[in-house]
Structure formats: C-alpha cells, structure tokens
Amino acid sequence: MHDEPALLEPDDLLQMPDGESYELVDGRLVEKNMGAESDRIALRLGGRIDRYCDVHKMGFAFGAQTGFRCFPSRPRLVRKPDVSMVLRARLPEGAPKGDILISPDFAVEVVSPNDTYEEVEAKVNEYLSAGVRLVWVISPTAKTVLIRRPDKSSAALDINDVLNGEDVLPGFTCPVAELFG
Numbered sequence: 001m002h003d004e005p006a007l008l009e010p011d012d013l014l015q016m017p018d019g020e021s022y023e024l025v026d027g028r029l030v031e032k033n034m035g036a037e038s039d040r041i042a043l044r045l046g047g048r049i050d051r052y053c054d055v056h057k058m059g060f061a062f063g064a065q066t067g068f069r070c071f072p073s074r075p076r077l078v079r080k081p082d083v084s085m086v087l088r089a090r091l092p093e094g095a096p097k098g099d100i101l102i103s104p105d106f107a108v109e110v111v112s113p114n115d116t117y118e119e120v121e122a123k124v125n126e127y128l129s130a131g132v133r134l135v136w137v138i139s140p141t142a143k144t145v146l147i148r149r150p151d152k153s154s155a156a157l158d159i160n161d162v163l164n165g166e167d168v169l170p171g172f173t174c175p176v177a178e179l180f181g
Helices: 010-015 036-055 117-129
Strands: 022-025 028-031 059-062 083-087 106-110 134-139 144-148 154-157 162-165 169-175
Touching: 010 022, 036 059, 036 083, 036 106, 036 134, 036 169, 106 117, 117 134
Parallel strands: 106 134
Antiparallel strands: 022 028, 059 083, 083 106, 134 144, 144 154, 162 169
C-alpha cells in the first residue's frame, strides 16, 4: 500500500520555485504545458488586449502565470488561463501580489499539443460557472477560435473572421488570421 500525496493548498503553489508552471486541481498539481506555437499565439493576443486595456483605461490583462482562485465550491482549484482580463473597477487596488481571488471577465485558452478536448472543456465550464463573461478557445492546428458565453451561446470563427470583445471589451477587434501569422 502506498500513501497518497498530500493535497496542496493554493498558497503552497505560490511558494513553489516552479509553481508558475502548474495549476492546482482539487489540491493536486497539474503541469501547464504550452508549446512554443501556443505560447506565441497567447503572447500576441495578450499584448493586443493589454495595449487596448491601457489605452482605454478598461482593465488589466494577465498572462499564463497568473492564478485565479474564484471557485467557491472548490477552494483547492487554481486555474491559469493563457490570457485573461479583469475590468479595472473590479480590481481598484490594481493587480495583487499573489493569485487573483475573483473571476476574470475574459479568459483565453490556447490549445496546446498535449491538451485533450475534455481538459479544455472542463476549464471552459469552470470559467463560465465562476462568472467569466467571455471565453475564447484558440486552436493553432485548426486555426480557429471557439467563442463561449455564460448563456451557453457560442460561435466558431476561422481565419477569414474578426474577433471582437463584445460587451466585455467593447471596441476591441482582432483579425483571427493575425493570431497565426
């Protein structure tokens, strides 16, 4: 008989030297593997969103190392979207030093080579259940973006379409093709 590893707390993840490389799922470490292509797409989109938020004094954009603890029924769950944004009014003190304890308004998952459909779908559903208002799932292989919303509506875009921030990032646009250039 072997012992089960001890369940970790969110603060344990913050103290780990390589904690930025992991999410915490019900107290267990799950490595966050991003391939170079997925990371590049996330960086390109995150940079655009960050600039847009700065210019319009709208919110704060975050990258894949920022943890969110916004799942009240699962206190040992820390998710790290590849790109996220929180409206400025919801973070009046600015970005906290550790994890963010409220849900992002907007979250992006860029599908990585080792991601399964079930893993990505679980994250999307967790985000939407926690109050995220807009989720984009970007597939580098298919060169598509799946848009998911809390009302269960969705849309699928390809390289001929233009993303827009809807009511979460009003006025923000980005041609899908530019994510993959």
